[in-house]
Amino acid sequence: METHSQQQVRVLCSRVPEHAGHPVTVSGWVRSIRHLGRLAFVQVRDRSGVVQCVLEGELAAALPNPESVVTVTGTASLSPKAPGGVEIHARELRCISAAAPLPFEINKETIAARLDTVLDHRVIALRHPRLHATFRIQSALAGAFREGLRRREFTQIFTPKIVASGTEGGSNLFPVDYFGRQAYLAQSPQFYKQMMVGAGYERVFEIAPVYRAEEHNTSRHLNEYVSLDVEMSFIRSEEELMDLEQELLGSMLEKVAAECESELALLGVDLALPSDIPRIPIAEAQRILERTYGKTSPKGDLDPEGERLLCQHVAEKGKPSFVFVTRYPRDIRPMYAKPAPEDSALTASFDLLCNGLEITTGGQRIHDYDELVASIRGRGMNPDHFTGYLDVFRYGMPPHGGFAIGLERLTSRLLGQSNVREASAFPRDRMRLTP
Amino acid sequence: METHSQQQVRVLCSRVPEHAGHPVTVSGWVRSIRHLGRLAFVQVRDRSGVVQCVLEGELAAALPNPESVVTVTGTASLSPKAPGGVEIHARELRCISAAAPLPFEINKETIAARLDTVLDHRVIALRHPRLHATFRIQSALAGAFREGLRRREFTQIFTPKIVASGTEGGSNLFPVDYFGRQAYLAQSPQFYKQMMVGAGYERVFEIAPVYRAEEHNTSRHLNEYVSLDVEMSFIRSEEELMDLEQELLGSMLEKVAAECESELALLGVDLALPSDIPRIPIAEAQRILERTYGKTSPKGDLDPEGERLLCQHVAEKGKPSFVFVTRYPRDIRPMYAKPAPEDSALTASFDLLCNGLEITTGGQRIHDYDELVASIRGRGMNPDHFTGYLDVFRYGMPPHGGFAIGLERLTSRLLGQSNVREASAFPRDRMRLTP
Numbered sequence: 002m003e004t005h006s007q008q009q010v011r012v013l014c015s016r017v018p019e020h021a022g023h024p025v026t027v028s029g030w031v032r033s034i035r036h037l038g039r040l041a042f043v044q045v046r047d048r049s050g051v052v053q054c055v056l057e058g059e060l061a062a063a064l065p066n067p068e069s070v071v072t073v074t075g076t077a078s079l080s081p082k083a084p085g086g087v088e089i090h091a092r093e094l095r096c097i098s099a100a101a102p103l104p105f106e107i108n109k110e111t112i113a114a115r116l117d118t119v120l121d122h123r124v125i126a127l128r129h130p131r132l133h134a135t136f137r138i139q140s141a142l143a144g145a146f147r148e149g150l151r152r153r154e155f156t157q158i159f160t161p162k163i164v165a166s167g168t169e170g171g172s173n174l175f176p177v178d179y180f181g182r183q184a185y186l187a188q189s190p191q192f193y194k195q196m197m198v199g200a201g202y203e204r205v206f207e208i209a210p211v212y213r214a215e216e217h218n219t220s221r222h223l224n225e226y227v228s229l230d231v232e233m234s235f236i237r238s239e240e241e242l243m244d245l246e247q248e249l250l251g252s253m254l255e256k257v258a259a260e261c262e263s264e265l266a267l268l269g270v271d272l273a274l275p276s277d278i279p280r281i282p283i284a285e286a287q288r289i290l291e292r293t294y295g296k297t298s299p300k301g302d303l304d305p306e307g308e309r310l311l312c313q314h315v316a317e318k319g320k321p322s323f324v325f326v327t328r329y330p331r332d333i334r335p336m337y338a339k340p341a342p343e344d345s346a347l348t349a350s351f352d353l354l355c356n357g358l359e360i361t362t363g364g365q366r367i368h369d370y371d372e373l374v375a376s377i378r379g380r381g382m383n384p385d386h387f388t389g390y391l392d393v394f395r396y397g398m399p400p401h402g403g404f405a406i407g408l409e410r411l412t413s414r415l416l417g418q419s420n421v422r423e424a425s426a427f428p429r430d431r432m433r434l435t436p
Numbered sequence: 437m438e439t440h441s442q443q444q445v446r447v448l449c450s451r452v453p454e455h456a457g458h459p460v461t462v463s464g465w466v467r468s469i470r471h472l473g474r475l476a477f478v479q480v481r482d483r484s485g486v487v488q489c490v491l492e493g494e495l496a497a498a499l500p501n502p503e504s505v506v507t508v509t510g511t512a513s514l515s516p517k518a519p520g521g522v523e524i525h526a527r528e529l530r531c532i533s534a535a536a537p538l539p540f541e542i543n544k545e546t547i548a549a550r551l552d553t554v555l556d557h558r559v560i561a562l563r564h565p566r567l568h569a570t571f572r573i574q575s576a577l578a579g580a581f582r583e584g585l586r587r588r589e590f591t592q593i594f595t596p597k598i599v600a601s602g603t604e605g606g607s608n609l610f611p612v613d614y615f616g617r618q619a620y621l622a623q624s625p626q627f628y629k630q631m632m633v634g635a636g637y638e639r640v641f642e643i644a645p646v647y648r649a650e651e652h653n654t655s656r657h658l659n660e661y662v663s664l665d666v667e668m669s670f671i672r673s674e675e676e677l678m679d680l681e682q683e684l685l686g687s688m689l690e691k692v693a694a695e696c697e698s699e700l701a702l703l704g705v706d707l708a709l710p711s712d713i714p715r716i717p718i719a720e721a722q723r724i725l726e727r728t729y730g731k732t733s734p735k736g737d738l739d740p741e742g743e744r745l746l747c748q749h750v751a752e753k754g755k756p757s758f759v760f761v762t763r764y765p766r767d768i769r770p771m772y773a774k775p776a777p778e779d780s781a782l783t784a785s786f787d788l789l790c791n792g793l794e795i796t797t798g799g800q801r802i803h804d805y806d807e808l809v810a811s812i813r814g815r816g817m818n819p820d821h822f823t824g825y826l827d828v829f830r831y832g833m834p835p836h837g838g839f840a841i842g843l844e845r846l847t848s849r850l851l852g853q854s855n856v857r858e859a860s861a862f863p864r865d866r867m868r869l870t871p
Binding site for chain 2: 179
């Protein structure tokens, strides 16, 4: 219980039934107003839910617009016909902040506006229960990620996003003017998480924004997104990383299912994870696509259509589909990717696809200094440009690897959204810098 | 227990005593090597601690440099004289990654190098137990912040760091080239956290980097740091925010004290919080400084010396000193600061000082649209430059406020470090962009 500006004790809407027969005060947004003769039924929404208030006579006459912020005081009484089985017979409605007419209605089943309009008026749109639910779920996902890793003795790290150079040779970087020097926004904390492993933390994770200056303007891309990064040392192979991600995602979905029961019910989403996500080498995945769908793929990779079809292939009816794709060729993976033990043209790496879209890239890394220098040279890059990173490999570096999950992609795939922008509170894309 | 590359089960150093009398395998970094006749005593360090290994004869002859990564297999046996009361009689030592000679020694009480050298070789330096402890504690602080707020029904939010304009009129911003358009790095999530409050989440927090292009090159400033941001609606006054921060810090310090017992013991730090942090209006604080120390202050504010002296004034012997300073004048606070009810030249705002340094700025915000527009105009700024932000105030905005804690400042103040850079894994300052 909280107190509001008139010193009455504020009761959350969802707790009003516990006060039946007693005076209560609720504060929140006017969800809807319905007049019936001398009566007005005003639904008030707060962070916990909605409660119906019944106003009579003069009180019902001059009501503020929907979405105004109000404080209503009255008597709670059980009413089987009211939503939630309770209503407040109001003796006072005080308008705290009057709302102007809305750009679109948000008390209907869905918002009748294009995604661009929804994003232009993001704050209003996020009051719609379905859109609202997305970011409650996202918050729970991030929390469950952290908890799952803390239980496994991982340390949370915070690494800089302003960097002197890129991790992969300089493309797709946003330039920053750093006191007159050229700097960039980090595409990933890749180097830093490896460095923190080498600093003796062994197991680290980071939850932070990353930046990709990709010109793509698709339903799958954001130019700024939240990366859930993991790095772990003393591994034998990338299989341990996939084991970890399988277990971690399992515990995350379980926790979110418990924490966000009503949000998931509202969206009609079942957060089940297969108990054993299949692991398919890319070459085999390409053969499956060719054989099953007559679909050809780019060399050593899948295109978006291929990702979609492969998920379709492994899907169990009505459940989210997950599949690890492994053994990508070296020439499409970064210089730090460890070659596969049985074939040095392939890597000990993987992607995780979820409901038709890549949500994770991971793999074992090269931990030997000479091998890493040779790999950098093999890409036509200059090891001198990677001094700070390479240094750690000269002073004792254990075998290690990791992965990164795109938080918005994970959220949108789990919730069945067609555009990743729906899972970003304030998305940044090729055209959009506001709000 | 984990497995390592030879399929033997890896035992963490701290767990070796449990295996006394049995074969064990440990993996980690060579902390130190000491020869005694035909014997060599090799201390191995991993994320859990240190264990001593005894090598004989040929095994003792050709040992890798300190800080090399090794795997040692042998028999664990209790040995009252060994550190931790146990040692491993090795039958094999395998070098996984040989270390070059170190730039400075890290197995002494302290590192005998200047801070700049330490930061240049950050990964090596972080293996020193005292420096290592800092970021274990920082991880625990961030986790405890999150848990304390989740318990109070706050939602974690993720808001963009690439923004079209600054929150306070355009100074101290790092420019970003955003696909040929001028954009900036966010100085704070201020507008976005208010917007998420207005989107109906009511209580939100964010843990994310912020950017200040300040030319200062002092022991107190970082140009990129992690901001622990909180925003809460339906408050009566900023007193509730100080109540929240008092309780939150209390639960954070308690949690960290439990989670990082050995790290805090190593650093000799006691994380006690006063049960009631004093709240002193700035005018009164200035009078105290003048009266007690003959110290004059800049108009309506404290300088670094004043912050230090005020903390000294409220300090209890041997404990961290905290003090809220309140009622700052309007002209030194941002345009969104709510005027104090009794005097509109003052604000319902506060800073929190910890051990001589400001670690938090907070306050109640203006929630009335017209009042906010007038306040923006009063600063000589154009409301049209704040459209996306102002929009939310037109559609129902509850009374609200919040605060932000600088994670590195909090960490360094609690640990008694003299330079905030010590509490940033990879600090960014006026001169430093690497590693």
